[in-house]
Amino acid sequence: MTDRSTEPGDELTPGADETTLEAAPDGGVADAETVDQPVVNPTADEPDLDRGLIAAWAAKMITNPDRAYRASFYVATIFFLVTTLFPFYWLFVVAVTPRNNLSEVGVFIPAGFNPAAFIEVFTTLPFHRYVFNSFLIATIATVAVLLVGSLAGYVFGRLRFRGRNVMLLLVLVTSFFPPAAFFIPLNRLFNTNVDVLRPLLSAGSLYNTPYAIFIPLSAIFLPLSIFILMTFYSQIPDGLEDAARVEGTTRIGALFRVIVPLSAPGVATAGVLTFISVYNEYFFSSLMTDGRPGSWAPMLEGILRFQGEFEVLYNLMAAASIVAVLPVAILVVVAQEKIVSGLTTGAVKE
Amino acid sequence: MASVKLEGVTKRYEDVTAVNEMSLEIEDGEFVTFVGPSGCGKSTTMETIAGLTLPTEGTIEIGERDVTNLPPKDRGISMVFQNIALFPHMDVYDNVSFGLRLRQYDQEEIDRRVEEAADIVQLEGMMDRMPKEMSGGQRQRVAIARAIVRNPGAFLMDEPLANLDAELRVHMRTQLQRLHRELDTTIIYVTHDQAQAMTMSDRIAVIDSGVLQQVAPPLKCYNEPANLFVAGFIGSPAMNFLEGEVVDGGFESEYANIDFDPKAHGVTPRQDLTVGIRPENVFLEEDSRKAASPTKPFDAVVDVIEPMGKEVNAYLLFDRDVEASAEGRGEGQLLINLTPDTDIEEDDDVRIVMDRQNVHLFDRTSGDAISHSLET
Known part of the structure; x- marks a missing residue:
């Protein structure tokens, strides 16, 4: 809370707030807890919460549900793409594996390369x-x-x-x-x-x-x-x-x-x-x-x-x-x- | 250009008779409107003329040629539909030229005719638009262009204006009349809107329950309706009816008696009679000089007043005990047209007179008209 009194400029300029927010995650959870920084919604009057990385992310999703929808869309799309396309990829892996190495064929990488x-x-x-x-x-x-x-x-x-x-x-x-x-x-x-x-x-x-x-x-x-x-x-x-x-x-x-x-x-x-x-x-x-x-x-x-x-x-x-x-x-x-x-x-x- | 002749046309579906013994001759170049309430069989009649449905009985001739069993394409007719029915996957040019291309006209002829038709309905420069890019009125004009481009013997129009908004409808109405004048073709038009029927047609054919009620010029249907149905259907607001019976000195009903000589009209005492009077033929007693030949006055009470601007519609009750019916005008209720400066208020007691020259007498059992005036 001391932060508020010492850095009034941050409170007044939301742009500055956001840059600190975005910079925070690379520091990790511990960082967010120890480093004094305003993890706040500048418009809200509610007291400052010390939020972890996931909690902060969740809060962001709640204030901006569009992001949540987009995120779940990508997750679902990637899931379906992987489940439908992986068998083809694996067919390709088997196809390019030379005949002698067929017993060693892996899941992701062919054992050798024989496009012939x-x-x-x-x-x-x-x-x-x-x-x-x-x-x-x-x-x-x-x-x-x-x-x-x-x-x-x-x-x-x-x-x-x-x-x-x-x-x-x-x-x-x-x-x-x-x-x-x-x-x-x-x-x-x-x-x-x-x-x-x-x-x-x-x-x-x-x-x-x-x-x-x-x-x-x-x-x-x-x-x-x-x-x-x-x-x-x-x-x-x-x-x-x-x-x-x-x-x-x-x-x-x-x-x-x-x-x-x-x-x-x-x-x-x-x-x-x-x-x-x-x-x-x-x-x-x-x-x-x-x-x-x-x-x-x-x-x-x-x-x-x-x-x-x-x-x-x-x-x-x-x-x-x-x-x-x-x-x-x-x-x-x-x-x-x-x-x-x-x-x-x-x-x-x- | 062709005449159209229906003879005893009947269309029966499993247990319904949609059209019953319809016989009608439409002359070359005539504009005839089929009018009637929805479900009366007017559209079915038109479909049998177009060949979209085959009649159960009867024959249809177009241009002196029996077409009863010909498919629609060989009947030499064209049609404009209520829902416009442009082909959505074709642009205006393809829509208009569809029939010509199917008949394998050469390209020059097609271009010339399409241009001509587009000119008539003012569609120049829209040839490559798709139907969904156009407004309702434009689409309707494309549909009309598609109908006239083949130069058919007769146009069939099935409620072509029903889906347009009110303003456009009135505009298209005059356009169609102009079109009829320019092309001088037989037009058969179906509508349930009597304003369209009255304004455009040479003759109107009033149809009810699949039966032709009256075929006559619009004003004749209005002034001399052949029966109770036509009297009630043509005219807006509708005619007033009083139910009663013939007595020695004229007509007697629960609410009003009218004097006339039964013999002069060929009715006999105790016969069930319905008297019809149009709202504009009833006057307040003080205006009785407006009536050519006023009846003796009746007492009435003003129930509801509807100021329309150029006129005032007043709903009267013959008696304070009459309960206003919830469904239309019931017994003992009377609608009259008054000039806008008339000074009456709801719940006033008034005295009214009818114009004897415009009192219609109907036989209630058969519904047929007996007389259209009490003056002889």
């Missing part, structure tokens, strides 16, 4: 072909799902008819079944030689063709997309569709020219979800082909091929995994830019 693994991935196996297979199948499935899902979503979301809820429930029920339940009948079906298909498909059966993967996967992921698109399409005001129809489109024309563009966020969501699900799918993809790249075996099959009879090439598997993630990562970034929400604001005056 990223090239070996393509030379050991035609891994690019596997990725291409998956990419193509996922793309076709996404287009098909969005097309069919849009039509179905339009019907469920915008038309009123008898039996609508029952039909919607039936569609959704499909997605409640475990996909494995469908496998045996489908496998039998796709392995059956159908004479009609003989001119189109070499063996006359769908086994070892992209259709064997794309057909069941599209069907399995369709209900979710229908549901998402239905919710979005039902929110487009009727007036816009009516206007398009009067101006010269059919109902389907209005769907694709007006309703779909205005539901861009929903379409992008459904599309990305479908693409990622199909691209990452393993169960059907691995069983519907014989695993050779020429038989349209998918990317995951390729990664597992680095697992030989006598050794497992963990570094190549890790490198392949990173390579396989890239197309999806790029897609999500691109789609995110396309997801422009708030397009409908100002469309209709309610």
Whole structure:
């Protein structure tokens, strides 16, 4: 308290106060207690408290809650970033570790540096072909799902008819079944030689063709997309569709020219979800082909091929995994830019 | 430019009949307004004309062509919607040219027409604005430009001004009338606002519960309403009604008796009769010379006075025992229009006269009008 009488200037100029406050923490807790300094809020009349570092910090947070919110935001962000990105980092660590040192691989630092693994991935196996297979199948499935899902979503979301809820429930029920339940009948079906298909498909059966993967996967992921698109399409005001129809489109024309563009966020969501699900799918993809790249075996099959009879090439598997993630990562970034929400604001005056 | 003809158009939803046996001929170049309370079927009627819903029964002809089962795009009509319905993801040019582009006009023609339409609604220089960057009035003008750019046979307008603020609405009202004069096209207009109906139309079609009540020029609907509904709906403030029955010497009700010769109006004693009188056709006794042919005076009590500036609305009760109804004007209540200099106060006893030339008689059972004047 003697301080107050001896240094009246400090009390009058809050700027000076703050500089001392900021200088204090590097001295530590002991410092703050021993050194005579005005740890006070210059505007308050309450008596001086001798505050420790943490107490002072807490007091600051209470007087200025925005700082607290910002601090907790950063803490949460960093936490999520670390938990999501660390596995990728560790994949990278494993990938660049030379094969001989794989047993010594650490958590943070690779045991050696061998970026050639990223090239070996393509030379050991035609891994690019596997990725291409998956990419193509996922793309076709996404287009098909969005097309069919849009039509179905339009019907469920915008038309009123008898039996609508029952039909919607039936569609959704499909997605409640475990996909494995469908496998045996489908496998039998796709392995059956159908004479009609003989001119189109070499063996006359769908086994070892992209259709064997794309057909069941599209069907399995369709209900979710229908549901998402239905919710979005039902929110487009009727007036816009009516206007398009009067101006010269059919109902389907209005769907694709007006309703779909205005539901861009929903379409992008459904599309990305479908693409990622199909691209990452393993169960059907691995069983519907014989695993050779020429038989349209998918990317995951390729990664597992680095697992030989006598050794497992963990570094190549890790490198392949990173390579396989890239197309999806790029897609999500691109789609995110396309997801422009708030397009409908100002469309209709309610 | 085209005439529009409805014949026995009926629209039934599962258990509701929205439009019932509507038959109507609209001439080429005519401005016809569908007016009625909300839910009366006027919008449904318009949707059947546009082709957005198909009628359950009946036929629709546009320009002498049966379009009953054609999709909206092939009917040669355009439409302005209540909620404006501009495509939010397109700029003004794309919105206006949408229909032309779908019909694959060549680019020069599109540009020329869009420019012309923009000129008519004064939208020059706004071609690359997005709808959300515009004010309500501007958006409405874009919607009108989109409608006129295709040069359709008929315009359908579904409450196009309902979402604008009062001042803009009055302004757009005159704009639309000017537009009608310039384009000389058939316009079918839907509104529940009778001020718009009265001011703009060549004829108004009054609709209630899906049934056409009267189709006539606005003043005819006002002066000679076909039935009780039209009488009560057209005119603001609404007409006063007295319920009673025919007696030998005229009309008798709980509160007021009016003398006339029942035979001259083709009514018979004991018939249920409703007398209608507009607020501006009732006068205080001292002003009775203003009435062309005053009735004998009635006693009344002033209940509430509403000074409106250019006039005063006074709510009267025929009797101090009458309880003012909470829902509109009940039995025994009467609204009259007075000049602003009239010196009366609430709770005054007054004597009033009605103008016999403007007393309307309605058959209460059927609701149909019997006579629009007691003078013959």
